[in-house]
Amino acid sequence: MRYLIFVCFICLLGCNPFPKKDAHPEVPLLSNLLKDKTKFKKIVGMDGLSDILVLKSDRLLLTPNNSNLPFKIIDVNNKLVIEKKFDxxxxxxxxxxxxxxxxxxxxxxxDYNKSEPFKTVVVQDSLDKKSENLQNLTDSLRWKAVDKYEISLLKQYGLRKCENSIENTAGCDVFKIINNTLVVRQTALFKNEFEKTKTYVPKFDEDVLIGWKNGKLPSPDYLAYYQFGDLKFKCDDMTHPTTLEIAGKKYLHLPSDGLYQIL
Incomplete structure (x- = not known):
């Protein structure tokens, strides 16, 4: 019994589950730093949004987190360019x-004032609809008919059936304009060809476990330490801050809080 307790104690030490003190008490919390209007200017928050993406001409696409809400495109001065609900x-x-x-x-x-109907083909939707229309056939005959239909459908766009789609997802995915038709053969129904790359803010020290969050299962609460330029800050390790450049200016993007211009 004593041996078992000793082994458990060694395992706990190896996992390092005991909270420690803040390794850098002199470094400000990001939440406090963002309140300093001499360092940051808030452009847009994340209320009702799932993401903020940069488009051509340094505009911002605000994608909603609810199908009842519209998407928006604004400029960095918050001027609205377009706002529409979509399916x-x-x-x-x-x-x-x-x-x-x-x-x-x-x-x-x-300005998106000009629009026109545009043919759109979602391959899986077409196959599902074809299968529904063949419910009078046996499973084997319906499968053969759908398979033949898929080959014919893809041939119109210079595509072939993709074998082992689970193992070769990237090679099977299609989301592009072919023969003046938007052809989609993948699960995700959103794609932005112009998205600017966001750069993760580097850390200047290792994360520190400062406590445990209560819940059905306790979860660790880590404090992470970041630095870009001369500016240092600390925040929850799940914050994942990134930076990007828009119109020659630096911005800080926080998935849970929004977009800030770095002054």
Whole structure:
């Protein structure tokens, strides 16, 4: 029994589950630092949003987190360019020229006032619909008919059936304009060809376990230490701060809090 307790104690030490003190008490919390209007200017928060993406001409696409809400495109001064609801069951696509494709229509950059119907094909939806229309057939005959239909459908767009799609997801995925048709063969129905890369803010020290959060199962609460330039801050390790450049200026993006200009 004593041996078992000793082994458990050694395992606990190895896992290092005991909270420690803040390794850098002199470094400000990010939540406090963001209140300093000499260092940061808030551009947009995350209320009702799932993401903030940078588009052509340094505009921002605000994607909603609820199908009842519209998407918005604004500039960095918060001027609204377009605001519309869209069908989440259909693809949403932004091409390299800045044009938008949603609800089976194309909206032209830059002001999106001009639009026209645009053919959209979601391969899996087409296959499901074909299968539903063949319910009178046996399973084997219906499978063969759908398989033949898939080959014919894909041939129109220079595509072939993708074998082992689970193992070769990247090679099987298609989301692009082919023969003046938006063709989608993948699970995700959103794609932005113009998205700017966000850079993770580097850490200047290791994360520190400062406590445990209560719940059905206790979860560790870590404090992470970040630095970009001369600016240091600390925050929850799940904050995942990133930086990006828009119109020649630096911005801080926080998935849970929004976009801030770094002054």
């Amino acid at each position: 989440w069951k259909l693809p949403f696509y932004v091409d390299r020229a800045g044009n938008l494709y949603f609800d089976r229509a194309k909206y032209y950059f830059p």
